[in-house]
Amino acid sequence: MKIGVFGGTFDPPHLGHLALCRAAQRQLGLDRLEVIPSAIPPHRDQPRAEAIDRYAMVALMLRNEDHIAPSPRELLRQGTSFTVDTLDELRQEQAGAELFLIIGGDSYDDLPNWRSAPRIPTLAHLAVIARPGADGVRALREGDLARLKTHPAKLSRGSLGVFDIAMEPCPWSATEVRRQLAAGEQDIEALDPAVLHYLRTRGLYTGGNAR
Ligand code: ATP
Numbered sequence: 001m002k003i004g005v006f007g008g009t010f011d012p013p014h015l016g017h018l019a020l021c022r023a024a025q026r027q028l029g030l031d032r033l034e035v036i037p038s039a040i041p042p043h044r045d046q047p048r049a050e051a052i053d054r055y056a057m058v059a060l061m062l063r064n065e066d067h068i069a070p071s072p073r074e075l076l077r078q079g080t081s082f083t084v085d086t087l088d089e090l091r092q093e094q095a096g097a098e099l100f101l102i103i104g105g106d107s108y109d110d111l112p113n114w115r116s117a118p119r120i121p122t123l124a125h126l127a128v129i130a131r132p133g134a135d136g137v138r139a140l141r142e143g144d145l146a147r148l149k150t151h152p153a154k155l156s157r158g159s160l161g162v163f164d165i166a167m168e169p170c171p172w173s174a175t176e177v178r179r180q181l182a183a184g185e186q187d188i189e190a191l192d193p194a195v196l197h198y199l200r201t202r203g204l205y206t207g208g209n210a211r
Contacts, residue, residue: 003094004033005124006102007074007083009174010054011047012199013061014190016172020129021068023167024102028127033102034071034090035062038081042115048178049204051075060194084116087123099124100163127163181205 004024010017017035025033035058039051047054052075059070073089074081083101090099101124103111108128111117120126172190180188182205188196199205 001032001094001097002028002030002100003090003097004028004030004100004102004127005036005083005086005090006033007036007038007081007086009041009044009047010035010037010058011049011174012054012177012191012195012205013058014172014174014177014195015192016170016190018061018192019167019170020102020104020165021062021065023129024100024127024165025067027165028100028163030067030100033068034073035068036071036074036086039075039077040080042080042082043110043113049199053199053202053204057195057198060198061192063194082115084114084120084123087120091123100127101125102127102129102165104129121162125161125163127165129165129167178205182207 006017006021006024008017013035021033021035024030037051037054037058038047041047049057055070055072055075062068062070074086077085077089087099087101090097101120103126105128108126111120111126114120177188177190181199191199
C-alpha cells in the first residue's frame with residue numbers, strides 16, 4: 001500500500017495544488033493521497049482563514065477525485081502541526097504502508113529547518129515537485145543531495161528515497177490569489193469555482209491585510 005501525504009496551509013487551496021496532487025498520485029502510483037491542511041503551521045505567518053474553512057475548501061476542490069482525499073488529522077491534534085508527528089501517526093496506523101511525503105521545491109529547500117528534519121526521510125520517501133523560483137528540483141536533477149546532507153540537520157542513516165515529480169510549471173500561489181481577492185477581482189483563474197463560491201459566501205479574504 002502506497003500512501004501519499006501532502007500538507008500545506010491551503011489558504012486558500014488553488015489549482016496548482018490540485019495539479020500537483022494529480023501528478024504525484026499518478027507518477028508514484030499512490031493507492032491513497034491524503035491532503036492535510038495544517039491547523040497551526042510552524043514555519044510561517046498564521047493563515048488568514050480558519051483551519052475548518054481551509055479544510056472545507058480542500059474538500060470541495062477534491063470532491064471529484066478518486067484516490068485523493070482531504071484529511072482532518074492535523075485539525076484534530078492539539079498544538080502546532082508538525083509534519084514529523086503526522087508521519088509518526090500514519091506509521092502507527094499503517095505499519096506496512098510505504099509513505100511518500102509530497103512537497104514543493106520551495107518546501108524541500110526549507111526541509112532542514114523542520115522539526116526532527118533528520119527523521120523525516122526515515123519515515124517517508126520524499127517526492128519533490130518543481131516550483132517556479134525554487135531550486136530544490138534543480139538540485140535533485142543534478143543528483144546533488146550534498147547540500148541537504150551537509151546541512152546541520154543531516155539526513156540520517158536509513159533514509160528512504162527521493163523522487164522527482166514532473167509537472168508543467170505552474171505559477172499560481174495562494175499569496176497571489178489572496179491579493180486578487182482583496183483587490184476585488186472577479187475571475188480568479190487559479191481557483192476551483194466551488195472554492196471561489198465558498199470563500200465568497202463566507203466573506204473570506206476580503207480587504208484588510210492581503211498578505
Ligand atoms: P502561500 O502563497 O500562502 O505561501 P502556497 O500557494 O505556497 O501558499 P501552500 O499551502 O503553502 O500554498 O503550499 C503547500 C505545498 O504546495 C507546498 O509544498 C508548496 O511548495 C506547494 N505548491 C503550492 N503551489 C505550488 C505550485 N504552483 N507549484 C508547485 N508547488 C506548489
